[in-house]
Amino acid sequence: MSKRISDKMEKILNTQMTREAYQAQVYLSYASWAEVNGFPGIATFLYGHMQEEREHMFKILKYINDRGGESKIEAIKAAPKNPKNLGDCFEQILQHEIDNSKEIDKIVNLAHEEKDWSTFNFGQWFVEEQIEEETLINDIIDKYHLAAGEGKGGNSNLYDMDRDLASASQEGDLPREENL
Template sequence: MNTKRISDKMEKLLNTQMTREAYQAQVYLSYASWPGVNSFSGIATFLYGHMHEEREHMFKILKYINDRGGSAKIEAIDAAPANPKDIGDCLAKILKHEINNSKEIDKIVNLAHEEKDWATFNFGQYFVTEQIEEETLINGIIDKYNLTSTEIKGNTNLYEMDKDLTNASQ
């Protein structure tokens, strides 16, 4: 009995997004390791937390595909990009990744709307909300970084920012 309740096109798009979430996790893992070895453990902790969140997103999509009668395809992911040159560069690159991810989530929601696939449309709203939160969070951190990095006196401001990020929301 065929119980597939998503289109082939949607299944492919969701599988692509699942792989993208795995890649995002890889990026966060790499970017978390970099400040960790450069004595910014708070920033590393913050980024490791986001790595876990991206993996949860990947699993959430995998489960959704399978629950709707599709078949999740586990594919290879690209290597993470080169280490950033500094914390500002790291944050800017993370924001760019999140903005690009938001555009891809929009494609899923748009297709769901076109196909009148209301279950997937509803499912996609979780990710739309999540991306709004992520972009807002990273933008706020970039704002704080810009404020703290204009007056560097023995890296005190960066040290305080690093401590703040240890307890920042995930």
């Protein structure tokens, strides 16, 4: 099979593949921390994201190989220390996602510079995914602050109200005439 990505692109994609594996480790570590600290719902959410990061890693691996490059499976560093609390957990996750977005941007920029439109197109999926991830985690942080009674006038009652409104009808009840 002929190689259809540059050596530089192959290297940056391999680095990103390893970064996605590291992201999975972070989610795995934080999920385990949440589980042992009595937050099974948050743990389930984080375990799910761990699996998603592994899928991202595999997507990059397949892309490298399919373009005639060679994926390099390398060691990943250990996950960071446990968060101090839930707020810290989500803030750390957000920072990891922001950092990951910057690295995805480097891939897309290199693809543009090299006029590697296949990789540019491939990278767009990750750009969109990162926008979604950052938005999701920011929303979770907002909910956390509401539930914890922090900032924005939050309290757990507002959290409950917000959750209820997410599935509330968009129609109001009209007054009905009663039969006299």
